[in-house]
Amino acid sequence: MRTQKKIKIGTILIYVVLIMWAITTIFPFLWVFNNSFKPSSEVIRSSFSLPQEFTWMNYSNAFSKQNILMAYRNSLLISGTVTIGVMLFASMMAFGLTRYRFKGKGIVQMMISASLMFPVFSTIIPVFRMMSEWGLLNKNVAVILPQIAGNLSFATIVMIGFLASIPLEMEEAAYMEGANVFQVFAKIIVPLCKASLSTVAIFSFLWSYNDLFVQKIMIRDRTKYPISSLLEEISSKYGTDFGLMAAAVTLIVVPVLIVYIFLQKNIIKGLTAGAVKG
Amino acid sequence: MLYKKKWPLLIFVLPGILFMLIFLYIPFIENIKNSFYDMTSIVSMPGLEPKYIGIDNYKTLFTDPKVKIAILNSLKMMVLTVVFEVGLGFILAVLVSNIKRGAQIFRTVYFFPVVISATALGLLFKLFYNYNGGMLNQLLASFGKEPVNWLKPELAFIMVCIPTLWSYVGFYFVIMLTGLSDISDDIYEAADIDGCSKFKQVFYITLPMMKTVICTCITLALTGALKVFDLPWVMVPKGAPQGLTHFLGTYMYQSTFGVNNFDYGSTIAIMIVVLGVVVSKVVNLMIKERD
Numbered sequence: 001m002r003t004q005k006k007i008k009i010g011t012i013l014i015y016v017v018l019i020m021w022a023i024t025t026i027f028p029f030l031w032v033f034n035n036s037f038k039p040s041s042e043v044i045r046s047s048f049s050l051p052q053e054f055t056w057m058n059y060s061n062a063f064s065k066q067n068i069l070m071a072y073r074n075s076l077l078i079s080g081t082v083t084i085g086v087m088l089f090a091s092m093m094a095f096g097l098t099r100y101r102f103k104g105k106g107i108v109q110m111m112i113s114a115s116l117m118f119p120v121f122s123t124i125i126p127v128f129r130m131m132s133e134w135g136l137l138n139k140n141v142a143v144i145l146p147q148i149a150g151n152l153s154f155a156t157i158v159m160i161g162f163l164a165s166i167p168l169e170m171e172e173a174a175y176m177e178g179a180n181v182f183q184v185f186a187k188i189i190v191p192l193c194k195a196s197l198s199t200v201a202i203f204s205f206l207w208s209y210n211d212l213f214v215q216k217i218m219i220r221d222r223t224k225y226p227i228s229s230l231l232e233e234i235s236s237k238y239g240t241d242f243g244l245m246a247a248a249v250t251l252i253v254v255p256v257l258i259v260y261i262f263l264q265k266n267i268i269k270g271l272t273a274g275a276v277k278g
Numbered sequence: 279m280l281y282k283k284k285w286p287l288l289i290f291v292l293p294g295i296l297f298m299l300i301f302l303y304i305p306f307i308e309n310i311k312n313s314f315y316d317m318t319s320i321v322s323m324p325g326l327e328p329k330y331i332g333i334d335n336y337k338t339l340f341t342d343p344k345v346k347i348a349i350l351n352s353l354k355m356m357v358l359t360v361v362f363e364v365g366l367g368f369i370l371a372v373l374v375s376n377i378k379r380g381a382q383i384f385r386t387v388y389f390f391p392v393v394i395s396a397t398a399l400g401l402l403f404k405l406f407y408n409y410n411g412g413m414l415n416q417l418l419a420s421f422g423k424e425p426v427n428w429l430k431p432e433l434a435f436i437m438v439c440i441p442t443l444w445s446y447v448g449f450y451f452v453i454m455l456t457g458l459s460d461i462s463d464d465i466y467e468a469a470d471i472d473g474c475s476k477f478k479q480v481f482y483i484t485l486p487m488m489k490t491v492i493c494t495c496i497t498l499a500l501t502g503a504l505k506v507f508d509l510p511w512v513m514v515p516k517g518a519p520q521g522l523t524h525f526l527g528t529y530m531y532q533s534t535f536g537v538n539n540f541d542y543g544s545t546i547a548i549m550i551v552v553l554g555v556v557v558s559k560v561v562n563l564m565i566k567e568r569d
Contacts, residue, residue, distance in 0.1 A: 010476070014373045018380075021370060022387045024444065029390075031413065032402055044411030089294045096290030099281060108295060115302045117555060119505055121530050121547040125312065125540055126305035129320045149301030152294055172280055181286045210395035212508040213527075217535060228397040228508070235401045235512050242411070245401055252398040260393055268389050272452050 029253060036246035043242040058247035066234060066244075067223070068251060075226040078140050078147070078215070079208040085148040086155045086204040087197055093152075094159030095185055099171075115153045120146075120213060128217055142218035143226070147208045155200040158273060162196040163189070202263075202270030227252065312544040320540055328541075335545040344521050345546070348529040349553075351435060352504060355442070355525065356557070359499040362443045367450030368492065372480055374451075375458045385455065388448035396445070400512030403441040407513075429514060434523045438510050445509075446502070450495050457491035458484070493565050497558055504554050507531065526550050 035043045036058055037051045046052075062068045093112075097105065123146070131142040170192075171184050179187070190197070212228040219229060234248050260267060313335050315328035322328070339345055370388065374381050391399065406413040407428040415425040428437050461484065469479050485492075507527035510517075516532055517524030524532070526546065534543025 011377065014377055015380075018370065018373055018377070018384055021366075021447075022384060025387050025391055025448070028402055028406070032405065035405075044416075047411070047413055047416055089297060092290045093294035096287050100284070100287045100290075102284070102287060108291065111295070111298055111303070115298055117551070118302055118306055119547075119550055119554060121527060122309055122551045123302055123305035125320070125534055125544050125547070126308040127301055129308075130300075130305075133321055145297075146301045149297045152297055153302075156294065168280060175280060181281050181283070182289075185290075206393060210393075210397070210508075212395070212397045212511065213531070217531075228395055231395075231397045231401055232512050235404060236515060239404065239408075240410075242405060242408070245405055249398050249402050249405075253394055256393055257390070260390060264386050264389070267393060268385070268452055271392060272449065272456070 029257075032246045032249045032253075036243065036250040038243060038246075040241050040243040043246065055243075058243040059251070061241075061244050062247045062251060066230065066248070067225075068227075068230065068248070070223075071225050071227045071230040074140060074219075074224060075209055075228070078143050078226055079205050081140075081144045082147045082151065082208040083201050083205045085144070086151045087200055089148065090152055090155035090159050090200060091163075091190065091193060091197065092185070093156045094163050095189055097156075098160055098163045112153045112156050116157075120150060124214070124217060131218060136218075138219055138221040138224055140219075140224075140226075143208075143215050146214060146218075147211070150214075151204045151207060155204060158196055158200055159193065162193060166192055198266055199270040199273050202267055203273070206267070206271065309544045309547055312541050313548055315541055317540045320538075331541075335542050338542065339545055339549060344517070344524060344529060345549075347517075347521060348524040348526045348546075349549075351524060352506070352526045352553070354435070355439060355506060356500050356503040358439055358443055359446070359503045360496055363446045364450050364492065364495045364499050366447045367495070368454050368488075370447070370451045371454035371458055372484060374455060376476070385452060388451050390448065391445040392449045394445070396442075396508035397512050399441050399445055400509045403437075404513055407437060429519065431519050431522050434514055434519055438513055438523050441513070442506060442509050450499070453495055454488070454491060457488050461487045493561070497561050500557050500561060501554055504550055504557075526553070 031047065034050065035047050037054050037056070038047075039053060039055055039057065042052060097109065127146050128137075131137050136142040170188055174184050174188055175181075210228065212232060215226045215229050216232065219225060222229075222233065225233065231248055231252060234245060238244050312328075314330060314332060316331045316334075317328045318326050370384075374384050409415060409425060409427050412428070414428060418425060427433075465483055465487075466479060469483060474482065505527060506525050510523055510525055510528050511531070514523045516536065517528055521529075526549070530543050530546040530550065533539050533546060
């Protein structure tokens with residue numbers, strides 16, 4: 001009897017602690033969502049109650065004055081291209097490295113793992129110089145190219161791990177029947193790699209979409225801002241307009257939340273993949 | 279090997295290698311070179327050749343009080359990430375692995391801030407900290423207390439750390455939880471029968487079994503702490519107040535693109551690399567030592 005009671009008290013305590021942490025994660029988002037429907041003056045007075053004068057004004061401000069749709073479009077274009085580029089080049093490189101033996105293979109593999117040690121800070125100044133010399137500043141491609149390179153090494157390591165583990169029989173059969181290497185790659189390898197490709201896609205996309213540093217440096221023209229740069233500008237220029245800030249945060253969080261609800265298993269796996277592999 | 283013709287190999291491997299060379303390796307080397315020159319502008323202009331200045335930038339680095347602040351803040355941040363992100367992640371994972379219902383919900387909820395951009399989180403916490411009618415001061419007011427300037431010099435650093443740490447607890451929580459699920463239940467059952475309390479089980483079974491996972495998490499947390507930029511930059515731009523909240527990343531940005539001192543920015547970037555390599559080497563050595 002005694003032990004059973006003890007266990008129950010223990011379980012209740014566990015739930016209390018877990019729920020408390022859950023509240024710290026949920027509360028900030030609920031708070032900001034709630035306040036995005038209030039005029040700023042009301043946010044300052046009573047941010048905890050439900051909106052008294054319910055308004056869409058903050059959202060119409062965000063769309064009309066802040067060009068948030070354009071920023072979304074730029075961000076999706078950048079991150080979409082980065083994702084496709086990383087998936088393509090990483091799987092190609094991983095295929096080459098696992099299916100061919102060649103001189104310098106060790107060097108290439110070393111290059112890949114060593115480049116994981118370069119923080120973006122250590123390459124960004126020369127990349128910025130190149131982009132300005134090539135006349136690419138303020139263009140999406142100036143963000144896309146370094147971000148592909150930045151994600152490529154890690155993505156290749158993930159793909160090598162998978163490609164090295166799948167049996168060669170299917171490829172062999174297709175190759176013997178006269179398919180060329182590129183057909184084998186496109187028709188057999190890529191479909192087999194779906195799971196690891198989706199891991200690669202998820203971390204490349206989120207990493208690129210959430211990054212502020214590179215887009216802040218490469219894109220200086222405010223009419224061409226992607227979403228993170230726009231948010232930063234709203235924060236520094238309209239820092240007193242609480243309603244607008246709340247609406248801006250909500251507009252960033254809600255689409256991610258929707259995607260997260262549907263793909264959470266893949267997203268969690270994608271983002272923690274590197275750590276688990278060690 | 280299976281494929282006899284060698285030439286397709288070039289098509290497979292070359293694009294990736296070129297990307298790495300053009301955007302990682304060559305810039306990395308150029309960055310080292312830059313740190314020894316006085317660059318008046320980022321693009322080389324005729325008649326304005328960069329002047330070789332030897333190790334002047336490195337000398338400045340060691341006497342710059344702001345670098346000192348930035349290094350100290352980054353080191354403090356490393357300690358805090360290990361204690362709070364990895365530590366809290368571990369505690370929460372152990373707790374969740376002990377419950378039967380709702381584990382999945384907690385996983386979903388705890389991980390959510392990880393997918394939200396640091397920029398958005400910075401904006402969100404700015405609303406919390408604002409002096410005039412921010413969330414925290416409204417809370418204080420409802421208890422009849424005076425408002426507090428949350429970003430004043432004495433508080434700013436810790437107030438910037440809180441959201442940074444909070445947002446990533448879920449990341450380590452999930453990794454720990456995966457690690458915990460690999461430990462066989464038999465061990466715990468045997469311990470139960472031997473009369474080992476749940477609390478003791480954590481110390482004598484869970485911690486030793488989780489050693490590799492915890493070490494991976496610590497390495498990730500330490501190197502991650504060096505990359506901090508977005509969140510502090512949005513909340514307290516330019517290390518406000520008085521440069522007290524500068525991290526190595528923000529100070530590097532400020533020196534390079536804020537005051538256009540490209541060569542000094544390069545020097546700070548090199549220091550970040552060196553610090554990262556040293557820290558991960560030290561951690562590796564410490565782990566090996568204990569084995």
